[in-house]
Amino acid sequence: MTATRRRLTPYVLLAPGALWLIVFFVVPMYYMVRLSLDAGTLETGFRFNWQFSNYKDALSLYDSQFLRSFYYAGLATLVALLIGYPLAYAIAFKAGKWKNAMLFAVVAPFFTTYLIRTLAWETILSDQSPVVKTLNSLSLTSNGRVLATSGAVIAGITYNFLPFMVLPIYASLERIDERLIEAAKDLYASSRAAFVRVTLPLSAPGMVAGTLLTFIPAAGDYVNAFFLGGTNNKMIGNTIQGLYLTQRDYPAAAALSFVLMALIMVAVFVYIRFAGSEALMGEEAVGA
Amino acid sequence: MEAGTAAAPAYVRRESTASRAWGWLREHAINIYAGLAIAYLLIPIAVIIFFSFNDPAGKYNFVWEGFTLHHWGNVFGLPDLNSALLTSLRLALFATLISTFIGTIMALALVRYEFFGRRTTNFLIVIPMATPEVVMGASLLSFFLVLGTPTLGFSTLLIAHVMFCISFVVVVVRSRLIGFDRSLEEAARDLGANAFDTFRLITLPLIMPAIIAAALLAFALSIDDFVVSNFNSGTTVTFPLYIFGAAQRGIPVEVNAIATILFATTLVAMGFTVLQQRRAERLASVRPQQEEA
Numbered sequence: 003m004t005a006t007r008r009r010l011t012p013y014v015l016l017a018p019g020a021l022w023l024i025v026f027f028v029v030p031m032y033y034m035v036r037l038s039l040d041a042g043t044l045e046t047g048f049r050f051n052w053q054f055s056n057y058k059d060a061l062s063l064y065d066s067q068f069l070r071s072f073y074y075a076g077l078a079t080l081v082a083l084l085i086g087y088p089l090a091y092a093i094a095f096k097a098g099k100w101k102n103a104m105l106f107a108v109v110a111p112f113f114t115t116y117l118i119r120t121l122a123w124e125t126i127l128s129d130q131s132p133v134v135k136t137l138n139s140l141s142l143t144s145n146g147r148v149l150a151t152s153g154a155v156i157a158g159i160t161y162n163f164l165p166f167m168v169l170p171i172y173a174s175l176e177r178i179d180e181r182l183i184e185a186a187k188d189l190y191a192s193s194r195a196a197f198v199r200v201t202l203p204l205s206a207p208g209m210v211a212g213t214l215l216t217f218i219p220a221a222g223d224y225v226n227a228f229f230l231g232g233t234n235n236k237m238i239g240n241t242i243q244g245l246y247l248t249q250r251d252y253p254a255a256a257a258l259s260f261v262l263m264a265l266i267m268v269a270v271f272v273y274i275r276f277a278g279s280e281a282l283m284g285e286e287a288v289g290a
Numbered sequence: 291m292e293a294g295t296a297a298a299p300a301y302v303r304r305e306s307t308a309s310r311a312w313g314w315l316r317e318h319a320i321n322i323y324a325g326l327a328i329a330y331l332l333i334p335i336a337v338i339i340f341f342s343f344n345d346p347a348g349k350y351n352f353v354w355e356g357f358t359l360h361h362w363g364n365v366f367g368l369p370d371l372n373s374a375l376l377t378s379l380r381l382a383l384f385a386t387l388i389s390t391f392i393g394t395i396m397a398l399a400l401v402r403y404e405f406f407g408r409r410t411t412n413f414l415i416v417i418p419m420a421t422p423e424v425v426m427g428a429s430l431l432s433f434f435l436v437l438g439t440p441t442l443g444f445s446t447l448l449i450a451h452v453m454f455c456i457s458f459v460v461v462v463v464r465s466r467l468i469g470f471d472r473s474l475e476e477a478a479r480d481l482g483a484n485a486f487d488t489f490r491l492i493t494l495p496l497i498m499p500a501i502i503a504a505a506l507l508a509f510a511l512s513i514d515d516f517v518v519s520n521f522n523s524g525t526t527v528t529f530p531l532y533i534f535g536a537a538q539r540g541i542p543v544e545v546n547a548i549a550t551i552l553f554a555t556t557l558v559a560m561g562f563t564v565l566q567q568r569r570a571e572r573l574a575s576v577r578p579q580q581e582e583a
Contacts, residue, residue, distance in 0.1 A: 012403035016411060019396035019456050023414050026453040027426070030433035034425075037432040085327050092324035107328045113556040114335055115514050117533045118549045121541065122334035125341060128352040164331065214420070222422025225516060229537065239424045239517075246428060246521060252435065259428040266422060 031263075038256035048252060060254040061261065064241050071237040072265070074152065074227075075220035078159040079167075082216050083209065085160070086167035090208070091201075093168075094175035108168050116162065120229045123158045124149065127230065150232030158226035166215035174208025175201070210277045214270060221266055238262055335553065342546035349540030361543035365551070368544055374532035375548065381444065381528060382512040385451035390505040392452070393459025394497075400460070401467040415457045426454060427521030434522065442524025450518045455508040462507060466500030499570040503563055510556065 041051035061068070093104045111119055126133055127148040134148050148154050178201065186196040224239030231237075238258060245255035315322075341351055345358035366372055400411065418426065430450050431442075440446060474496070478488040516530035523531055533545060 008403075009405070012399040012405040015395040015399035015403075019392040019460070020411060020414060022392060022453060022456060023418065026430065026433075026449055027418050027421075028414075030429035033436045034429040034432040037436060085330070088320055089324045089327040092320050096321055096324070104324070104328060107331055110335060111331055112510065112514075113553045113560070114338055114549055115530055115533070115552065117516055117530050118338055118545065119334050121533070121537070122337040122341075125337055125352050126334065130353045161330070161334065164327075218420055218422055222424040222517075224424065239422075242424055242428055243520065246431060252432070255428065256432055259425050262422065263425045270420070 034256045035260055037252055038260050040253045040256075042253075044250045044252075053253065056253045056257045057261065060257045063254075064238065064258060067236055067238045067241045068261075068265070070152075070235070071221050071239065071262075072269075074156050074159060074237060075217050075223075078156050078163065078220050079213050079217045081156070081160045082164050082167040083213060086164055086212065087171055087205075087209070090168045090171035090175055093172050094178075105172070108165050108172075111161075111165060117225060117229075119162060120158055120225055123154070123161060124229050127154050127157075149230060150235065152231070152235050154230040155227050155235050155237075158230045159220045159223060162223075162226065163216040163220055166219070167212040170211035170215065171205060171208035174205045174211075178204045206277070210274070214273070218266055218270070221269075222262060338546055339550045339553070342543060342550050344543055344546075346543065351541060351543050351546065362547050365544050365547045368542060370527070371529075371532060371542065371544060371548070374527045374529050377444070377526060378513050378529040381447055381451060382509045384448055385455055385512040386505050386509045388448075389452045389455035389459050389508045390501060393456045393504060393508075394463050394501055396456070397460045397463035397467055401464055401470075415460050418454055419457045419461075423454075423515075423517035424521075426450075427518040430518070431521040442522055443526045446522045446524065447519055447526060447528070450522045451512045451515060454515070454518060455511055458507050458511060459504040462504035463497065463500045466497050470496065496570065499563065499567045502566060506559055506563060513552075 036050060037048070038056055039050060039053050040048040040056075041053040042048040089104075089108070093101055093108070097104050125131065128134065129147055129149065134143065137143050137148065138146055144151070182204070183196050183200050186200045187193070191199065222239050224237055224243050227235050227237045227240050242255050242258050242262070245251045245258065341354070342361060343357050343359065344351055344354055345356040345360065346353065347355050396411075396415075399405070400408065427450070430446070430453075434440070434442060434446055470493075475488050475492050478492045479485075483491065514530065515528075516534065519528055519531055520534065527535065529548075533541060536542065536545070
């Protein structure tokens with residue numbers, strides 16, 4: 003009796019959460035795929051028809067938005083890594099008494115609303131702002147504007163997802179046993195060699211997690227392109243949002259969402275194969 | 291990416307001012323770089339707060355025109371903004387309560403029991419966190435569209451928010467449960483407490499800091515959510531949706547003031563949880579020693 007109860011307890015505890023995730027996350031994915039194979043228009047109504055041509059049509063119409071999304075997301079992830087790794091390193095090994103203050107600064111952007119943070123960038127990069135005027139006087143802008151350029155969108159994405167890069171890298175650096183680095187130096191490794199051969203490989207799991215946590219939301223983002231980009235900087239998220247909510251071409255929109263999901267999955271799997279995976283399935287990789 | 295910790299030179303050398311300056315720069319390069327990165331992270335927040343005191347000439351709050359406290363005086367004077375804010379608070383409160391409860395018991399099951407289907411459950415928890423928000427929003431909307439019910443609005447928003455909060459609650463509570471000292475529970479059982487009392491009097495108070503942290507995270511995720519809400523709100527307007535809608539016709543300065551208030555509130559809440567956490571850790575570490583004494 004008690005043995006049976008003990009066997010059943012975990013399922014009882016799991017049931018509400020698992021059901022919620024299955025009914026409102028897994029099942030909707032199925033409906034999205036189904037919707038992507040509907041035929042018809044908003045006027046005539048949509049019905050299920052195995053309409054695979056939706057995919058071909060949507061992809062040929064919006065291929066440039068797809069390419070742009072992955073290009074922006076990839077570049078923003080790279081910049082975030084270049085800014086985030088040294089920052090995480092400084093917090094982990096150099097900050098001393100400033101450590102908590104610096105960690106706080108990294109998460110502080112999360113205390114303000116995502117849209118408002120992006121609007122702040124719109125303010126900073128607007129045509130009249132001191133930043134843009136300075137860039138103009140140095141002839142660093144192409145036509146006197148920063149807003150409505152790909153640079154503005156990439157800067158916004160980098161900013162908004164930078165904490166997702168810094169925190170996992172910090173976590174993996176923090177866990178490194180400093181005696182390993184000392185040992186390398188005792189064995190006549192230069193600072194540079196000790197960094198390249200010991201610190202860097204040991205922090206790889208953090209870098210893998212950080213790049214994924216930055217790249218995935220960045221590839222699907224449409225807020226930055228909406229506020230900071232112009233008509234030539236639209237990402238696939240903007241297209242999906244517009245097709246679902248304004249044009250109401252649901253099958254095309256669903257097809258694009260599914261392709262986005264599939265492409266990200268493929269990118270993630272390729273990346274994990276290439277970069278090594280043990281960090282990812284661990285508890286902490288997603289906990290940041 | 292030079293670590294900047296050049297080992298102390300084995301011999302002392304007389305250095306010129308220039309090379310000393312160069313040495314100092316090398317030594318501190320990473321700190322300077324990190325300082326700039328921190329500035330990059332904080333400047334937009336300063337801009338948000340700063341522009342809540344702006345007195346814009348037109349309807350767009352992008353150019354600094356002059357200092358005024360007018361918008362702070364009128365901070366709750368825009369009915370649409372107020373109702374959006376109230377909707378967001380109500381939504382975040384319900385989403386937090388539901389997801390924290392569901393997520394906590396899920397975490398308990400995952401840490402405390404061996405059962406068939408663990409890996410699948412772990413996968414089910416991780417995958418929503420690895421899905422772009424736009425896909426989550428789009429798939430839920432497809433689901434509601436095909437079913438034709440329920441009507442998009444508060445209920446569909448609540449469903450969506452609970453859905454994306456659960457995983458984060460599980461992750462936070464689970465990390466605390468993994469480092470949990472079971473001997474305290476065994477002691478309670480030895481002293482005759484039944485399973486329920488042990489949970490209520492020992493386990494729950496000890497994991498409470500993690501539950502509070504998880505609840506705060508869920509609240510923050512919900513109140514900040516734009517993308518998933520954008521797809522599933524129908525005509526219901528939350529705070530982020532209000533901002534998005536107002537962007538075209540110019541966002542009122544009051545939004546900056548409210549953002550500043552939210553920032554300050556989160557700061558206080560964070561400070562409170564950190565203190566709470568430290569207290570709990572102290573209690574957990576002190577107790578066994580007290581018994582010895």
